[in-house]
Amino acid sequence: MDEAKRLVELIPRLRRYARALVGERSSADDLVQDTLERAWAKLHLYRRGTDLRAWLFTVMHNVHVNRVRATRSSDPLEEEMPELAQRGTQSDALLVRDLDRAVARLPADQRAVLLLVTLEEMSYEQVARTLGIPIGTVMSRLSRAREKLRAMMLGQSPSAKLTLVK
Amino acid sequence: MNELPVSEADLQAYADGRLPEERRSAVEAWLAARPEEAERVTAYRRLAHEVRAAYETMLSDPVPARLARAASPRPQWRRMAVAAGWVVLGIAIGAPVGWHVRPERTVTQLVPDNAVIARRAAIAHATYSPEVRHPVEVGADDEQHLIAWLSKRVGVKLRAPKLEEAGMSLVGGRLLPGDNGPVAQFMYQSQNGRRLTLYVRTEASRNRETAFRYARENNVGVFYWIDREVGYALASADLSKDELLRLANLVYKKLEP
Missing domain, CATH: 3.30.200.100 (MucB/RseB, C-terminal domain)
Incomplete structure (x- = not known):
């Protein structure tokens, strides 16, 4: 069965997205596992010939949303966070760590959009379909996510930047 | 003179390299007159590159056996494992014997x-x-x-x-x-x-x-x-x-x- 093969091929990409989305490897793999199991259970709903990757990411999104809801984990990302280390003296490894932390601090909705666009290189339309949101929302979340990330990586808080502008 | 308005969505699409040619030149002209905005867009591009680089190792990370198993349908999982090949269980090259009896292992351990x-x-x-x-x-x-x-x-x-x-x-x-x-x-x-x-x-x-x-x-x-x-x-x-x-x-x- 072709889907089985494709499913296996897509595991590394699901893991990459999940790792960036949930911020920690073993919970990321938990999410991927739940996604794969759900995908098998729902495979009859997948329309052959359509984009299996997009379908799988939609499944993952739904699983993720349900998990977050179930654990009632508050989104820690809207909290004020201390500043990240100063740039300039950093090694690559530190940059990766800081980026990872900055990504984790984005609001979950914005993070999902940013990662699907950046890591999966999905078109904006695909992102809209995958997350079940209008394309205008995709664009505004993308814009906000990027601005926050940029501000964090500059070592300043996005809200400080906003007050400057207003 | 007749500058078309450039939206925030245009800037995002420009940063992602997804604007059609004619729109791209319009945005470039717009940015040329606004160094701060140009710098912002450049930063978005750099960040996109850095984010991709930061998570890239996940793509070559050996797939844990539990995920490989989850990618196989339960009832005929053995048959599927054969079809799905290396990621599922890790068929060792040069040591293909016995792979199917050790589903717990990840690929690396078996491959010379x-x-x-x-x-x-x-x-x-x-x-x-x-x-x-x-x-x-x-x-x-x-x-x-x-x-x-x-x-x-x-x-x-x-x-x-x-x-x-x-x-x-x-x-x-x-x-x-x-x-x-x-x-x-x-x-x-x-x-x-x-x-x-x-x-x-x-x-x-x-x-x-x-x-x-x-x-x-x-x-x-x-x-x-x-x-x-x-x-x-x-x-x-x-x-x-x-x-x-x-x-x-x-x-x-x-x-x-």
């Missing part, structure tokens, strides 16, 4: 060291060769930059052999994370869209040469060899073993100093 390159190359091939929009990071139209950049990161002087006589032209290349440091992947394509990737990495143990070896990882065929300090793996899912061998010989010949 010198075959790891074949598996890595096959995974990288399976990941990037189906890409339509972004098969490579740097295209062949910027070959000089591509070679200089990858040589610098991989740490050896690289060359992308010319394979036109075998009907394959260079699409471009990308940098990948490897076990001992960065790895280069060159992608080639024939006129009818068949793809071939050359995976090049430095080898820890120097002054070693090996004959061509062949491995088949899932549906990806790989010829691999080591030539002094550099390991090569030529992978394709679209070519027969004979075709791939001919190309491996050609690559080897072209890479002779």
Whole structure:
């Protein structure tokens, strides 16, 4: 069965997205596992010939949303966070760590959009379909996510930047 | 004069390189007059690159057995495991016996060291060769930059052999994370869209040469060899073993100093 093969091929990409989305490897793999199991259970709903990757990411999104809801984990990302280390003296490894932390601090909705666009290189339309949101929302979340990330990586808080502008 | 309004969405699409030509020039003109905005867009591009680089290792990370199992349907999971091949259980090249009785193990533990390159190359091939929009990071139209950049990161002087006589032209290349440091992947394509990737990495143990070896990882065929300090793996899912061998010989010949 072709889907089985494709499913296996897509595991590394699901893991990459999940790792960036949930911020920690073993919970990321938990999410991927739940996604794969759900995908098998729902495979009859997948329309052959359509984009299996997009379908799988939609499944993952739904699983993720349900998990977050179930654990009632508050989104820690809207909290004020201390500043990240100063740039300039950093090694690559530190940059990766800081980026990872900055990504984790984005609001979950914005993070999902940013990662699907950046890591999966999905078109904006695909992102809209995958997350079940209008394309205008995709664009505004993308814009906000990027601005926050940029501000964090500059070592300043996005809200400080906003007050400057207003 | 008659400047079209540029929206925030335009800027995002511009940062992602997704604007059609005519719109792109309009945005470029708009940005040229606004250095602060231009700087912001440049930062978005840089961040996108950095975010991709930050999570790239996940793509070559050995897939845990529990995920491989979850990707197989329960009732006929054994049959599917055979079909799904290396990621599911890790068929060791040269040691294919007994793989199906140890489903708990991950791939790396079963694969002899010198075959790891074949598996890595096959995974990288399976990941990037189906890409339509972004098969490579740097295209062949910027070959000089591509070679200089990858040589610098991989740490050896690289060359992308010319394979036109075998009907394959260079699409471009990308940098990948490897076990001992960065790895280069060159992608080639024939006129009818068949793809071939050359995976090049430095080898820890120097002054070693090996004959061509062949491995088949899932549906990806790989010829691999080591030539002094550099390991090569030529992978394709679209070519027969004979075709791939001919190309491996050609690559080897072209890479002779």
